[in-house]
Amino acid sequence: MISRLHHVSLLVADTDRALDFYCGLLGLSVDEQRPELGFPGAWLQVGExxxxxxxxPNPDPLEGRPEHGGRDRHTAFFVSDFEALKSRLDTAGIPFTLSRSGRRALFCRDPDQNGIELIACN
Incomplete structure (x- = not known):
């Protein structure tokens, strides 16, 4: 049966812009083993x-999405230094909302309006 998650796919309009967000801001690394698939993109490592x-092309609307990403489909990540990442988002001008559950977590969006949840792991 299902034992673990392998990957999540996200649609982006500009791979380089998305890499600035995911690698430059969030600190993920590119897996260079991505084969030529006939369209631009990248594989990023998040642990295993x-x-x-x-x-x-994205079939989903980019406008009119819920302001709070917790009320939209999203990808969630544990982060080892929540306050530092929160500060990096502030410095980069990336808007976010804090989790309404009371957990140390926040929701933001990538440049293509994909919902991202960042959860303190400590």
Whole structure:
């Protein structure tokens, strides 16, 4: 049966812009083993799991998404230094909302409006 998650795929309009967010801001690394798939994109490592960035047309609306990402589909990550990452988002001008559950977590969006949850792991 299912034993663990391998990857999540996210649609992006511009791979380089997405890499600035996921690698430059969030600190993920690129898996260089991505084969040529006939469209731009990248594979990113998140521990043993991956995010696959797919530069393909997005059938979802980018406007009118819920302000609070917890009320939209999203990908959640544990972060080792929550306050430092929160500060990096502030410095980069990335808006976020704090979790409404009272947990040390926040929700933001990547440049393509994909919902991201960042959860303190300590």
């Amino acid at each position: 799991q991956q995010i696959h960035l797919l530069e393909l």
